[in-house]
Amino acid sequence: MKLLCAVLALLIAEGVLASEEFSKEGKVTLQKYTVGGDSSAKTVIKLGEKVTFEINAYIGEFFKKPIIDANAKIRNTTPVPMHAIYVIRFYDAKNQVVGAHATSWTLKPNEDINYGSALIRGKEEDFKRVTHYSVYTCSYETVPEAGR
Numbered sequence: 242m243k244l245l246c247a248v249l250a251l252l253i254a255e256g257v258l259a260s261e262e263f264s265k266e267g268k269v270t271l272q273k274y275t276v277g278g279d280s281s282a283k284t285v286i287k288l289g290e291k292v293t294f295e296i297n298a299y300i301g302e303f304f305k306k307p308i309i310d311a312n313a314k315i316r317n318t319t320p321v322p323m324h325a326i327y328v329i330r331f332y333d334a335k336n337q338v339v340g341a342h343a344t345s346w347t348l349k350p351n352e353d354i355n356y357g358s359a360l361i362r363g364k365e366e367d368f369k370r371v372t373h374y375s376v377y378t379c380s381y382e383t384v385p386e387a388g389r
Contacts, residue, residue: 262379263288271309271331271371274299292317292325292348292380296359300368307365309340316353317380323348324383329359333370339363340371347383 265288274282286296293316301310309331317323328343340361346354 260381264377266375268373271300291319294378309361311359312357317348320350323380325380327378330375331371334372
């Protein structure tokens with residue numbers, strides 16, 4: 242009976258934790274933000290359930306060059322290792338891509354990371370033309386990375 246309960250628990254957990262994916266689109270006017278400035282200049286985009294993504298989007302600088310910064314806090318709320326992927330695109334009013342970024346991570350159980358390298362290079366005047374965004378995220382159960 243104990244073995245049957247254990248097998249049942251594993252099957253239920255497998256179905257619950259296996260994977261998830263989300264997409265979100267919205268209007269946005271990217272604002273300029275500098276470290277220590279008014280954090281309301283950041284557009285915050287949240288999505289996910291088992292693995293959550295909180296993406297901060299704004300116009301910034303990297304080595305005195307303009308960027309769209311789309312950094313993210315990615316949190317694995319599950320008791321198993323999860324591989325997480327996110328893709329973000331920014332468009333102008335003519336639906337032309339102004340900038341995009343994609344990344345992936347393997348997260349330990351109940352781990353969160355601050356991914357600060359979503360730097361989209363370009364011209365500030367182009368970034369000011371951004372009118373909307375599209376985000377896709379997915380996560381799935383995986384084996385831990387070697388050495389982690």
